[in-house]
Amino acid sequence: MARTITYREALSEALTQEMERDESVIVMGEDNAGGEGAPGEHDAWGGVLGVTKGLYHRFPGRVLDTPISESAFIGAAIGAATAGMRPVAELMFVDFMGVCFDQIYNQAAKFRYMFGGKAVTPVVIRTMYGAGLRAAAQHSQCLYPLFTHIPGLKVVLPATPYDAKGLMIQAIRDNDPVLFFEHKALYDLSGPVPEESYALPFGEASVVREGGDVTIVTMGRMVHTSLEAAGQLAAGGVQCEVIDLRTTSPLDEDTILESVEGTGRLVVVDESHPRCSMATDIAALVARRAFGALRAPIEMVTAPHTPVPFSGTLEDLYIPDAQRVANAVKTVAEYER
Amino acid sequence: MTDDRIVAVTMPKWGLSMRLGKITGWNVAEGDDVSAGDDLADIETDKIAGTLEAADAGTVRRIVARAGEDVPVSGTIALLAPDGVSEEDLDAAAAQARAVIDAGVPDEAAAAVVESADVGGRTIRYAAAGQDGEVVLLVHGYGGDRNSWLFLQEPLSAGRRVYALDLPGHGTSAKDVGDGSVGLLADAVLGVLDAIGAVGGPGGVHLVGHSLGGAVALAAAAREPGRVRSLTLIAPAGFGAEVNAAYLRGFAEAQTRRELKPVVAQLFADEGLVTRQLVDDLLAYKRLDGVDAALRTLLGTLVAADGQTQRIDSAAAIAAIAGKVPVTVIWGSADRVLPAAQAEAVAGAVRRHLIDGAGHMPHMERPAQVQAAIEEAINGAP
Numbered sequence: 001m002a003r004t005i006t007y008r009e010a011l012s013e014a015l016t017q018e019m020e021r022d023e024s025v026i027v028m029g030e031d032n033a034g035g036e037g038a039p040g041e042h043d044a045w046g047g048v049l050g051v052t053k054g055l056y057h058r059f060p061g062r063v064l065d066t067p068i069s070e071s072a073f074i075g076a077a078i079g080a081a082t083a084g085m086r087p088v089a090e091l092m093f094v095d096f097m098g099v100c101f102d103q104i105y106n107q108a109a110k111f112r113y114m115f116g117g118k119a120v121t122p123v124v125i126r127t128m129y130g131a132g133l134r135a136a137a138q139h140s141q142c143l144y145p146l147f148t149h150i151p152g153l154k155v156v157l158p159a160t161p162y163d164a165k166g167l168m169i170q171a172i173r174d175n176d177p178v179l180f181f182e183h184k185a186l187y188d189l190s191g192p193v194p195e196e197s198y199a200l201p202f203g204e205a206s207v208v209r210e211g212g213d214v215t216i217v218t219m220g221r222m223v224h225t226s227l228e229a230a231g232q233l234a235a236g237g238v239q240c241e242v243i244d245l246r247t248t249s250p251l252d253e254d255t256i257l258e259s260v261e262g263t264g265r266l267v268v269v270d271e272s273h274p275r276c277s278m279a280t281d282i283a284a285l286v287a288r289r290a291f292g293a294l295r296a297p298i299e300m301v302t303a304p305h306t307p308v309p310f311s312g313t314l315e316d317l318y319i320p321d322a323q324r325v326a327n328a329v330k331t332v333a334e335y336e337r
Numbered sequence: 338m339t340d341d342r343i344v345a346v347t348m349p350k351w352g353l354s355m356r357l358g359k360i361t362g363w364n365v366a367e368g369d370d371v372s373a374g375d376d377l378a379d380i381e382t383d384k385i386a387g388t389l390e391a392a393d394a395g396t397v398r399r400i401v402a403r404a405g406e407d408v409p410v411s412g413t414i415a416l417l418a419p420d421g422v423s424e425e426d427l428d429a430a431a432a433q434a435r436a437v438i439d440a441g442v443p444d445e446a447a448a449a450v451v452e453s454a455d456v457g458g459r460t461i462r463y464a465a466a467g468q469d470g471e472v473v474l475l476v477h478g479y480g481g482d483r484n485s486w487l488f489l490q491e492p493l494s495a496g497r498r499v500y501a502l503d504l505p506g507h508g509t510s511a512k513d514v515g516d517g518s519v520g521l522l523a524d525a526v527l528g529v530l531d532a533i534g535a536v537g538g539p540g541g542v543h544l545v546g547h548s549l550g551g552a553v554a555l556a557a558a559a560r561e562p563g564r565v566r567s568l569t570l571i572a573p574a575g576f577g578a579e580v581n582a583a584y585l586r587g588f589a590e591a592q593t594r595r596e597l598k599p600v601v602a603q604l605f606a607d608e609g610l611v612t613r614q615l616v617d618d619l620l621a622y623k624r625l626d627g628v629d630a631a632l633r634t635l636l637g638t639l640v641a642a643d644g645q646t647q648r649i650d651s652a653a654a655i656a657a658i659a660g661k662v663p664v665t666v667i668w669g670s671a672d673r674v675l676p677a678a679q680a681e682a683v684a685g686a687v688r689r690h691l692i693d694g695a696g697h698m699p700h701m702e703r704p705a706q707v708q709a710a711i712e713e714a715i716n717g718a719p
Contacts, residue, residue, distance in 0.1 A: 002509075
């Protein structure tokens with residue numbers, strides 16, 4: 001039965017239900033158990049933002065606190081996955097992914113291909129992303145395009161509590177390595193979530209608002225920014241269709257193309273940097289496959305091509321907001337050849 | 338004081354969780370004369386879009402809520418009144434109604450209480466509307482849930498206690514359906530009757546079942562006819578060989594929105610009722626663990642081994658309640674799942690209502706007519 005819970009609780013519930021269902025599911029990462037070996041209460045912390053809180057006592061021996069060595073524990077998780085476990089490893093901030101990148105893109109992503117389909121790597125790497133927490137340039141990035149670029153990885157960015165639970169369950173049951181991106185600003189977001197387990201298939205975008213004038217394609221936190229803009233624009237008579245990609249790899253091309261074929265106008269909203277991003281990728285897809293339908297140039301709303309500023313004033317300017325989205329929509333809606 | 342000849346048209350409550358409805362368009366204007374059953378306004382909730390039909394005849398004198406406006410449930414959206422009512426009285430009533438709309442949804446608006454019963458080790462969930470009075474239990478069909486009755490449960494509950502349950506494998510009830518037999522599903526119905534204390538005699542229940550739920554309600558009535566005061570069957574299963582087996586298989590097998598939407602469209606005469614939200618809600622249900630297996634098992638209950646014809650045969654059950662429980666049959670004339678001609682095969686039915694222009698879901702497409710038919714069955718029960 002659906003009740004209202006937070007994004008954080010939805011993730012925790014997905015982990016709990018899958019650990020109950022399947023003994024091969026284990027959780028590992030820095031402070032996931034709350035500082036085993038240190039004085040004080042177990043489970044006090046449960047990850048930086050508390051997603052794994054409570055799992056340590058509930059599943060003895062299956063929640064592993066790791067040293068601060070990403071290359072070691074991400075490598076261990078990937079190895080355990082090839083040997084029959086289903087590890088969910090938490091790599092705190094995606095910004096730190098560089099120190100274990102070889103394990104991810106050159107090992108995990110390649111096993112199934114290089115071993116002729118005989119090896120599977122059912123690992124989930126959870127990580128936080130995004131600006132807005134005054135955490136500066138090394139703790140605020142949106143690096144999902146880097147992973148979307150690599151064949152063999154699946155990349156998931158839930159925007160709602162419902163999607164967070166269903167996509168996490170699918171990520172755990174999936175036989176390929178999954179990069180699971182959780183936006184820091186969404187953990188306290190509440191929404192209806194069924195008590196029961198359910199898996200949401202990858203590669204299926206969600207049309208979160210229907211409209212016939214302009215298509216907005218977006219993902220992660222920017223879904224909410226786009227919906228806010230769409231709500232403002234509707235009052236002025238511009239109806240936006242807002243598409244939440246939910247996964248960037250695999251990408252639901254059909255839903256994007258079908259929508260643009262109806263509206264003829266596209267705005268892509270992506271919190272990441274503008275070059276080699278989801279925004280450019282989707283703009284290219286639509287320019288190539290729906291050129292005949294386009295009635296205006298494609299607009300992109302992204303962060304600027306700079307590191308995330310530490311100054312709060314600058315950080316607020318850095319993150320795309322509803323006003324910028326609305327301006328971009330007006331630009332394409334009012335465009336005339 | 339307000340002139341009591343003024344009749345308020347109010348925002349309906351479609352589904353127990355509805356608190357607010359948006360008027361997407363008016364089909365009448367001030368000065369129009371309307372008859373009961375006329376389309377007044379198109380209304381949209383976060384779940385569904387529908388048309389509000391006039392409950393009374395009269396002249397539309399004031400339209401209070403504008404198109405595009407959100408109105409709390411039971412808020413007055415228009416006023417009907419005969420010519421004799423003065424403009425001043427209408428303005429005063431409209432101003433009062435306007436204040437309610439402007440105030441928005443009251444915070445204390447109560448959420449529906451969902452109760453549960455353990456039946457044979459399965460959790461069966463059900464929800465009630467209304468307070469004291471005749472007890473009614475609504476039983477949905479294959480792939481539906483208690484929200485299938487969203488246009489009926491509240492309206493029927495004036496002076497009655499109206500329950501709707503989720504059958505095993507459906508909604509929020511346990512997803513395990515065992516052998517998937519009609520008998521097992523009827524156990525759930527009888528289990529809910531136990532839980533709500535519907536024992537028999539004056540404390541008996543008026544059962545209403547749709548499609549598979551019709552066969553299930555009938556099977557429950559055949560087992561314990563003394564507890565059932567009336568039985569209303571809406572496009573029930575089990576009254577002929579013909580069935581749209583492709584629809585049933587398509588529903589069980591659809592994995593994506595693209596696959597599911599054209600399947601669900603076959604349920605309705607007006608395919609415009611199949612909103613994205615309706616399809617998304619069904620998809621969310623189908624993706625719950627255990628639902629896929631439940632729907633496939635129940636498919637074997639519905640469709641015979643030849644893959645073409647109905648497996649359920651309700652003839653013995655209808656014979657078993659002959660002379661004990663009055664039966665009403667309701668069918669949509671444009672039903673594309675079970676043909677309306679099968680209504681004639683329901684032996685001994687005291688009333689038959691053919692709902693013109695409705696498909697397999699007359700309780701969603703023509704709720705006011707179905708409500709009237711159900712109330713006739715309830716009021717006519719011995």
